[in-house]
Amino acid sequence: MTKTAVTYSFRESLSMPHQELQKRAQQFAEEVLMPYELQCEENNGLDRESLQTINQAVMDWGFNAINHSKEDGGQGLTIFEQMIVNEQLGKVTNAIWDTVFQPAFPMQFGTKQQKEEYLIPTNQGKRRDAYAITEEKAGSDPQQCLTRADRVDGGYRINGEKWFVTVGDVADYLLVHAHVDGKPELATVFFVDKDLPGVKVKRTPLYTHNFVYEHPEFIFEDVFVDDSKVLGQVGEGYDLTKDWFVEARLGIAARCIGAAIRATETANDFAANRTQFGKSIRDFQAIEFKLADMAVDIMAAKSMLYRVCWDISESKDRKVNHARAAALKLYCSEMAGRVCDEAVQILGGRGYMRENPVERLWRDVRVDRIWEGTSEIQRVIIGGQIKKRGLGLYVD
Ligand SMILES: Cc1cc2nc3c(=O)[nH]c(=O)nc-3n(C[C@H](O)[C@H](O)[C@H](O)COP(=O)(O)OP(=O)(O)OC[C@H]3O[C@@H](n4cnc5c(N)ncnc54)[C@H](O)[C@@H]3O)c2cc1C
Known part of the structure; x- marks a missing residue:
């Protein structure tokens, strides 16, 4: 009688490469990230030097941009493989998992120029994105979005406010969801550099968790972005x-x-x-x-x-x-x-x-x-x- 292999754990039913990925992610979470937990809890965040050290470790261990293709400077992991890594990262408290940056997936639909300017340096740990949809009156119902991008010569003028922008403190650009000319059917995502005139932090509230980053509120006052800053198509937001x-x-x-x-x-x-x-x-x-x-x-x-x-x-x-x-x-x-x-x-x-x-x-x-x-x-x-x-x- 042939003996059939019996698997006793989820781990054992994974392929060898997946088991190795899981082991490496677990080691990274335990050895690199967990030692920062208490510091993060006490200070509601980490100092710049610690963040830089972690950023380098993310690159050295090859956990940067696991959700983007190798061609775009990421690791090109499948959804299943990303899940293996994220499960291990979830064991770390204070959301220190968020230092293992996974740049917003829709940026893969960017133009060649947008990829060179935003996606590739973000995947390589040199830039950081944050995604801004929620507003005071637009939460579960984003159609209530009041942030507008009015068409002007050569581009758009953005006016509005965004709330709860996770990583908004360290990101150097935001992906801002706005309605072109105030029309919900023309909802569009724009690349907005944080150092543009008119981009301001309104408030940085405290939350229940002591998160590694902040979730500030932003105001946009007549922020001009040119046509090249539209991600995808107008109306595809x-x-x-x-x-x-x-x-x-x-x-x-x-x-x-x-x-x-x-x-x-x-x-x-x-x-x-x-x-x-x-x-x-x-x-x-x-x-x-x-x-x-x-x-x-x-x-x-x-x-x-x-x-x-x-x-x-x-x-x-x-x-x-x-x-x-x-x-x-x-x-x-x-x-x-x-x-x-x-x-x-x-x-x-x-x-x-x-x-x-x-x-x-x-x-x-x-x-x-x-x-x-x-x-x-x-x-x-x-x-x-x-x-x-x-x-x-x-x-x-
Ligand atoms: C720590 C933190 C970080 C965040 N980070 C980001 C970010 O990076 N970018 C971003 O854009 N947003 C972010 N958000 C916003 C988050 O996605 C919203 O808070 C969430 O979608 C809910 O919206 P709201 O808070 O306006 O609640 P509301 O929409 O006002 O909802 C209030 C209550 O009403 C319920 N409700 C609403 N509509 C219905 C319905 N149709 N049926 C049944 N119940 C309903 C809700 O479930 C909830 O219980 C963040 C929020 C937090 C707390």
């Missing part, structure tokens, strides 16, 4: 932004798995070693059942993530990918919220200390149910897809 959402949502889902795994590993170790009432707390069924539920939650989310990312790596159907990425983002972000919360509970008072990674992960993953489309908006997308295409997309 929503399609490009949707592409960005798909990639960003897959990244969130993968990082949520990493965060949940680290929180569960920490809770499991603690439960084994903490003694109360004369026995290890893991021997109380109340704690053991929590660990069981956390493991199953991760397993379900991870199975979904690996399957869908594998399919998306093979599929070029933008609409199907958008529909499935919404389901992944929804499920994985809600799972991470549940699991990190239980991890805090298992650690008791220690779980509430900021010096403890589970406390930071618990705070960090809260935003994953809000940004790149709230959980409610993911359900709106999924519900709409079911109505339009039937359940098959999700259940067949």
Whole structure:
């Protein structure tokens, strides 16, 4: 009788090159990024020197622009491979994973000149982008965007305001979503250099997490950009932004798995070693059942993530990918919220200390149910897809 190989872990079912990629990403997260966590927590960010050291390490380890082609100076990883890396990066607190820059995916549709000026130097760690869609009155409903780009001789004059611009403090240019001549049907994405006259930071609010970068609000007052600064076509803004959402949502889902795994590993170790009432707390069924539920939650989310990312790596159907990425983002972000919360509970008072990674992960993953489309908006997308295409997309 031939013995069939039995795989005991997700890792063992990966190909050798994928196992190696995973190992390298894990090593990078643990050896390069995690040592900065407490510094980042205490200072709500990292100093310039530390950021430069990390930037160099990202380049040296070959983790720069994993989401862009080699031709454009990136690493050319498939969606599945990007997921392998992002899962490991998600274990790092304070969003230090964001130093492992993955420049906005829609820039791949830029012109040769735009690639030379923006994409290639960004992929090589010399420039940094930030994506600006949200406004005071345009959140879940970006059609309410009031930022306008009025056509003038040789280009456009941009006026408006953008909120929550992640990495806006260190980025040197922004991808700004604006309505040409105030018309939503002419939504367009523009490259806007931050040092242009009329670009101002309005405010830099504080948030629940102590993130490695800031999320400032920007004002644009009569900012002139010439015709060459349009990304893609005039009127293509929503399609490009949707592409960005798909990639960003897959990244969130993968990082949520990493965060949940680290929180569960920490809770499991603690439960084994903490003694109360004369026995290890893991021997109380109340704690053991929590660990069981956390493991199953991760397993379900991870199975979904690996399957869908594998399919998306093979599929070029933008609409199907958008529909499935919404389901992944929804499920994985809600799972991470549940699991990190239980991890805090298992650690008791220690779980509430900021010096403890589970406390930071618990705070960090809260935003994953809000940004790149709230959980409610993911359900709106999924519900709409079911109505339009039937359940098959999700259940067949
Ligand atoms: C830390 C952080 C970083 C961010 N980074 C960026 C960035 O880099 N670039 C960027 O452009 N944006 C960014 N955002 C903005 C983020 O994407 C928005 O906050 C998010 O899309 C929700 O918009 P809103 O905050 O205006 O909430 P609203 O749209 O006002 O929603 C408020 C509530 O109403 C619910 N709701 C709204 N519409 C519906 C509906 N149709 N059905 C059911 N419920 C609904 C929402 O789910 C939510 O619970 C960031 C946000 C945060 C917090």
